[in-house]
Amino acid sequence: MDESAVSAALEAVPHLRSMDSDLLAYLASMIAAQPESVTPAVLADTVGPFFDSAGVAETAGGAEMLCKAILSHIRTGSVGPGIPRKAASSAAAAAAAASSRRAAAAAAAAAEEEDAAPRLLSAPVHVGAREAAAHAKDSRSGMLDFLWGREDNAYLNQNKVTEYVMSAKDQEKYAKRVDRWQRRQAAMERKSKKGRRGYIAPPPIAGEAASGAGGASAPVDFTPVSAEEEAAAAKNVDIERFTMGFAGLSLLENTELKIILGRKYGLIGQNGSGKTTLLRQLARREVEGLPKGLTILHVQQEVRGSDATVLDTVMASEVERETLMREEEELGAKIEAREATIAALEADLEAAEAAATADPAKAEAILAELGTLHKQDDDDTVRIQEIYERLERLDAASAEARAAEVLGGLGFSTTMQQLPTRALSGGWRMRVALACAIFVRPDILCLDEPTNHVDFPAIAWLEDYLSKYKSTCIIVSHDRHFLNHVATDIVHLSHKKLHYYRGNYDEFVTSRAEMLRHSTRAAAAADAKKAHIQEFIDKFRANAKKASLVQSRIKALSRIDSVTVASDDPAWSFEFPEPSDLGGASSVIQIKDVGFGYDPSKMLFRGVNMGISMDSRIGILGPNGVGKSTLIKLVMGQLAAVEGAVVPHPKLEVAFFSQHHEEQMDLEKSPLEMLVDINPGTDETAARAHLGRFNLSGELALQRIGSLSGGQKSRVSFALMSFRAPHVLVMDEVTNHLDIETVDALIGAIAMYQGGFIVVSHDQHFLEATCTEYWVMSSKRKLERWRGTLAAYRKIAESERPVLQFTHPDAVAE
Template structure:
């Protein structure tokens, strides 16, 4: 019996059972549905008054206050009700309609309609309640959006008076960058405290650290000059893609050389003036000076240099002449990188430059950056890139920046040795303290040893405070526990695919592939070769007219798209993302699922917009695995993940009992998990013997032939 039944029977004895059940259903919602007793009156007040005309509005409002108080008490000890089995309402209605009329008359009672509420009033009450709930939901969304908007990065810095004076006088010509004693925060979260950053001119620095610690934020603060650096040092941060317009790709790159553009424009104006018959010796002298300056900056070689950079990043001769507006976002990001490499700023800031590149372009970029003439600061989670490009590593941890000489491999060795030494020192100090304390405890009440005890106590007080060595928590990812399927799991036979029947050539032709629950297949190939298209065909997002695809009847595919993160609701919390897609489950289940991918504690209750790129990727992985797939199709899952998480992803893939098809350019991950390598190119897909090493040999050979 409902907790409101007695009150309704007592005050509305003539109320129809059907109407009473409706009112009880409205009242038995959660406290979140009503802010106060007035909300309850708005929902059911008109109905109650229409049932008993003797009740005044004041009487009904008093009853609504009683209902609201009951809800407040119940909300403190709320128990969720879950059906043991699904109820098919449509089937029940169908059965009722098909019942024999005589039988129906035994069970169905004809009721007196005299005390029923007016249907129009009932609809009006329902509409008012719905409007109230939508208004409350919108207010909540706006509040979340405002909270997200207020979370911005801030920086504070202690400036050096000597450097400030030199800067004001214009005498500071040093190309080194020294940012001392600065703090960095994002919203209420402190990212860096009393940190120091020294960038020596001509060195290449790799900035590493866990997701969410502030690497990208630090680059933005430097780029925006919210952290003070010498004004004569030019800074370029490759973060935004090139805006598309009619400018060709190669001209877009050439425009970065503003001095060359200025000189050529002036040359054109002077020649036009001279050709029109203007007689001015000063113009001829200026023209001669312009030619000298153009020769000094090697302007005649600019087009060739821009073309080499574009070709290395995957732009063939035809693509270099295409307008920038014809390229997708990924290719425009490559254009932004090409412009940066061409302009050669004093300080180049790169944030995950390999995310937009295929293996061939990554190899070219690694070779190109090894001779970079100015200062480079790059955030990357590609182990091979960090072993090849940087001369120094800066480790962001514990709200500080710690510099190391050498590449990532050397950094890891040095860091581990340093941690071992710190741990030994800590244990030695701990043992020494225990030894001294034992002496104090033994002779504390011995008069002959009183002076020794006092000196030992003072010595202990002067010893520096012991701090245990902080060990970074190991990242663990866990894919769902599933039973392997008997082969064949997936068979693709002689498929051909075109996006449009009007396309002259197919994307793929005569492709035959197969996969099982033991498959660990990695797909590689140049951008635009059709890797993501192949995955969409496999998961059924794209269909083929020619060929055949046979899937196991119990196959459940989990698909992580390349831009999966972009489809997350930025104003939603991590828990809310899962609850929206899989409603009706307890919050503990959502939090447990997020915890399997490293999103735990208060992090699970933060909005998606406040997370780092790597944390968003983990939420997307958790969302994919919520349906417990037994076959995973992953398109560039390592984008934005830190090195430790990529290692954990490799372990999770190897522990997974289902099959996996993976598109990735991360060499370390491919070597850890790959059992079979497929290469997309030349409008087909082929398996390659010798794995990644053989594919890289092919790429190096092609680069040498084209150079």
Template sequence: MVAFNKADIGGMIQGCAPGLDADLLEYAMGYFEDSSSDHSREALHDFLEPLLSEAGTPDDEIDALCDRLAALAPNNGKSSRSNGEVLALNGPVVMSQQMSSTIDLENKRRVDLTHTQTAKGPSSSTVDQKKLRAAEKKLAEKRAARGAFDPDAIPEWNPNVKPAIIVNQIKATSSATSGSKDIKLENFDIQYAGKKILTNANLSMNYGRRYGMVGKNGIGKSTLLRAIAHKELQIPKHIRVLHVEQEIAGDDTPAIKSVLQADEEREGLLKEEKTINQTLNKSATTPEESEKLNARLKEVYAKLEEIEADKAESKASTILNGLGFSPEQQQAATRTFSGGWRMRLALARALFCRPDLLLADEVTNYLDFPAVVWLERYFQKWAATLLIVSHDRSFLDAVSTDILHLHNNQLDYYRGNFTNFVATKSERRRNQIREYEAQLQYRQHLQAFIDRWRYNAKRAAQAQSKIKILEKLPPLEPPPKDDMEGIQGDSGDGSVYFRFPDAEKLSPPILQMSDASFGYTPTRTILKDVSFDLQMDSKIAIVGPNGAGKSTLVRLLTGENGPQRGICHRHGRLRIGLFSQHHVDQLELGASSVQFLAGRFPGQQEEDYRRVLGRYGLTGTSALQPIGTLSGGQKSRVVFAWMAMSNPHVLILDEPTNHLDMDSIDALSAALREFKGGVAIVSHDEQFLDATCNEVWVCDKGTLNRFEGKVGDGDGVVRQYKKSLHIEDV
């Protein structure tokens, strides 16, 4: 009888496949406890390979495990058959069908499969049939879910139906019983709109860490956040999760009261306090009722004191002030705010509630430089768990303690901020390339020797030896090409390239404002006495706090609004390419990108539209699928293609980096630097502006003035401006 140590075997299997489901592990253990099982190396491989492959274990590790397990058997891994006869099968055998039919035989004919008769007498099988069925069912469900994906399918778009997030999760673990707020999810798949997002992935977050998640556009970062927030993934129930995704609905509630109402515990206690006091003031209450109510009121007061309810309004006001709300705005009704300001309110409510896990998706998109700096400092003191999706490298560097990289349907983990991640990732890739090249050179050397001497009688034996060595080498795969897509940054060559066509030169002045003033009402002037000159070689950054008039300036430059006083001159043949959120909102969500461009610029071949879209990274099926199914970054690329087809002389961009991944931001920056025309950019992305622009203009308090940085400071002009801001301590 073969005697295996259960703990040792279990440890070896788990060490090889840490993601293996508990039921599958128990099923595997039953195989080794069964004295009638064949424990030869070949039999072990046939049994373990399907289970471990499903858990993501590489073939070479499975082979090594089988070798170790076979060596533990008393017969040293040889088959326990009494003879060495090899039997030929009449045809292929599908093991899953045979196993299912065997179990069916047991059920229908009452055949006892748990006891067998051997030459030495009856033998009992320790394989638990219920666990076997459960293991088979889980494997079948997971394989079926993965088999349902068609990577080339073009997803459909229905404005009334939001695609479901399909999650196939095998295991979720946490120390829920001990109240731990760490999160550990294992072996789950996510599909959205017919596309694989994650396959056999693991998510692990320790309480109190701040995780930044990066990856290329459309890869599924926002989808993962929504799956967590909507409880599609099995997050322990005692962990409070809050997702900053949608702006709050506008009504007559003052902004500060809207923030206070987000704390449901405080609101509930205050409401209960009011109800108890009203009841006590009624003369109809009996002494016994009054005693109970007073006791409960004492508990309510104690709880209110514990959560510092008396400091809540001051705390809410501090958060709103940090996010840019003036004292007057804090008292204004929420319906009076624009969508961007309502998103700030949603963020303020989340910060005020302090959930155990805060999910923040591109929250800096709606913030100006002062608010971004304040939020960086606030998050640096955040005590709970934070998961941020952001394209802002400076923000990730300031906030993140860890980086999650979403690529190839997997999540990779790195300690440190974004700069550390890029350095580690780049070094790892260089090592992979060096290893690949060394292995390739070794194989080429073997092949060259074989080609030269295999037909030489004196060297034939050596050539045959080299052939055997070459045949035993594992397949050589180059490092994945997309391993750094979406996060390349300044560390290397990105994989995305944008290009704007050059327009004919125009004689100056091209676009000029002289002492221009504008206001939406006679009593409120937004911009006063503004003088500004945009030439064919200008690369200008426009910065300043929200509400200072940057968007108004853009409308004056494009001619959407005219100055009430002063002059705004535009060249008679000037064509302006404008990027703004308004243009993204104008996209026809039910049409494909090709169809949209064909509607705007009719008369060209489909290949022409696809060629333009390809310049901005929309290739393959992404150019043919409905725009409504594209990610935010992909929709921005459609607008860039729309701009490019008008052959503009000047590009004016209002927050163009919102929703773009880092490769796309770098590609956009390079394209704007190479563009033979004028560029004016409104943005809060520090690195993007410093990489693209050679002038910085500050729009603040109704004026527009050039910011003169210090030469030789070591920082870019935009970073110098950011450092010059006075931000109150958090």
């Protein structure tokens, strides 16, 4: 934006004239840096705190109304309706203040002229002495203000002389008036297809004094916000004092729930803090205060298998389109049947009229019935026309192409799209659920760990798609790389509050660390100030001559608010038990010329050669479906090689973490019961101590596993798999369902672990932090050592995915 135009707009808004000129200049530079298409709500997020501190708008609604006026002037040259002032005498007070300032300026000019003329002094002037006295006086008064806890702030004092502050009640009342006016204006515009014909004057500004020559009221040329801006604002969520609980537990207390259209929110927090519960309650509309008509969809689990094809399942997820198409078919059948009835009645009417003995009553009855049928026909025809218009807006003609595009991006070939969903594995069904959500295009799309079961090419496609997606996304994810590419904001759920940060995950980490440092310094400064005043009180408490001073400082001390030091979520760590010595063996598992295929005529891979030692840190890479999990099962001894051999050390103990680990646990038992059952004869005290190493102590150790969060269930699996101190840990998609803190704890545990480690994962951060070598399972039925970096491999994997074009203008930006 042009900064001069912004400055002119700020000067034109009456309610900003009380603000300091330097502050207005700073705000002008901030607003000029915003894009031309910025909305009042987004602009209010940026400049609202300055309006609040200056006392011109104490709420988000007031700030947004001011921003509407500013943007209206920048774009159209007029301010629009103002904001009601607290008292009707505000304008008079402002005029009086302006008159006073002009008089003071005139007096100052006269004084300057008088000082410029030569004068005879009656005594010598000691300039240095006068300056020193003035400096001493300023120093003494400043120290006294500090000791008495009453430091002066000239900028904030301007609030005392302005009457421009608007109460919450006034804001609400005026907002309703503006809303009524806008609805009336919209109704008139719908009636008149020629633009501004039928224009209704906007509501008068409450408390606004008459202006212009002779006290005549100047007309206000108000241009309302566009329909697009109104529609966008209607899809924003701003709920204060939001509280949420689940199963008798309080998860959020008196916090602000704020969701702005088009933002991509990364929702982070510890497992069990309430992230999934928040998404679920939003989707079920169990949150009071959500705007009417707001569509919210939560993707949390795989679709149920059925005989419907993958493509048909995705297309059927757009319920409105499917409903309209069924209604159109039904109406078409009714019209066709009715036309046959009309033709028969018209033939009867002609026969009755042509008969020698015409029956007027019968003819009238036929005519009446024909009139009813024609009326029904007309009504159905109008309804069909409405359906066609709505289907056109939904882009129904391209539905199949759009569904195929989304499925292709998530890795479904043309052949797979025609398979029944019951033929898919759980991971692929999860992708179908994700495809359905993207295809529907809700106002708010809630994704719970969307990168689980998804390989690098599909993750890259999803990153591109969501970054261009025009609606709002709330994403729970442990994948830092994914959040850095998609998120525009981070919402940190901590200590039963929602804390909002602009930027991606890395920027959140930086901002959070700076906030914690600032909080610590502010608390230290407040404590030092209290200690200084308390020291004075303690020193002179018994001095009768200074009793009044002591009492004043006691009052000043009570006025100093305590600064609460912000704290991070409590970090935790764990260690895997140290394995026993295997006699210095250089390799504990030998894989020699191994080949495998569930059907020997269709081998998944051949000629695999690999050695695994106690020092190995191996990451297995490759697209889904090439046999990575099968290779893991061969290492574990769960499958026998068709060709070659897998030779383990005779005393080797291997532990396995499956991506479907929940299916291997009895969800009705507690972690303690599961550990004792798997290891008969285990002492309960030893079992409790082992569970405690994985942060499963106290009530968690006795709680039913089925009631635990996904991350807590993963910690139970860690405890179960490591109880016998294995020599090699084998993990398949281990970071699924873990929060970021638990992933960090797992990285630390693997770094300290004294045994071998093999993992299949698509979490780039986790792989880079834990692995020292990578092996790639390619579609060429080979396992080969990758000599480059993980980032280089990912680029190659992404380049092999199909190049897709986004076809629906409402789903993604051009």
